[in-house]
Amino acid sequence: MSKILQKLISAGADISTRKTLKSALRVLGIKPENIDKLYIELKNSINEDMFSKIPPKDKVVFIPQCLRNSKRCKAKLTGLGYKCMSCCRCRARKIREKGESLGYRVFIVPGDSMVFNIVRKFKPKAVFGIGCLKELVIAAEEIGIPAMAVELSKDGCVDTTVNLEKIFEIL
Numbered sequence: 756m757s758k759i760l761q762k763l764i765s766a767g768a769d770i771s772t773r774k775t776l777k778s779a780l781r782v783l784g785i786k787p788e789n790i791d792k793l794y795i796e797l798k799n800s801i802n803e804d805m806f807s808k809i810p811p812k813d814k815v816v817f818i819p820q821c822l823r824n825s826k827r828c829k830a831k832l833t834g835l836g837y838k839c840m841s842c843c844r845c846r847a848r849k850i851r852e853k854g855e856s857l858g859y860r861v862f863i864v865p866g867d868s869m870v871f872n873i874v875r876k877f878k879p880k881a882v883f884g885i886g887c888l889k890e891l892v893i894a895a896e897e898i899g900i901p902a903m904a905v906e907l908s909k910d911g912c913v914d915t916t917v918n919l920e921k922i923f924e925i926l
């Protein structure tokens with residue numbers, strides 16, 4: 756956990772939402788470089804323990820569609836996201852296979868609205884999401900169940916990248 760978060764927690768600040776986190780930082784005179792990054796780090800540290808205790812069968816993994824290989828992808832878009840056809844060794848496939856081998860339900864999704872639909876449909880006890888910071892913050896604030904998240908290391912809408920080791924460590 757970063758020093759900023761430790762300081763906030765020991766000060767007893769309300770950091771339950773991005774908004775209260777922002778106010779707490781202002782009160783303490785802290786100017787974080789990136790409040791969204793800090794917010795996701797905070798959520799991960801709060802949820803980590805709970806997430807690890809829930810069996811994979813009760814958890815869902817969301818992979819953003821941009822981790823597919825845009826030039827080769829043969830996946831078909833369905834009501835539950837992209838159905839991977841295992842056409843190459845793209846990062847989306849590697850994460851999907853790892854997650855499924857551990858017993859998770861894994862979805863390759865085009866955006867946040869499908870994430871919320873899938874959560875409503877399958878009612879998982881926790882979720883793990885990969886995405887750009889903006890989408891992770893929206894999901895973290897609205898998902899309503901324990902969530903872990905990893906930010907893309909290169910974002911954009913196509914051919915993005917992510918640190919696979921970080922993901923596998925959480926799974």
Ligand code: SF4
Pocket residue numbers: 823824825827828829830838839840841842843844845846847848
């Ligand atoms: S392996 Fe799956 S997700 Fe990746 S490019 Fe091929 S069909 Fe698309």
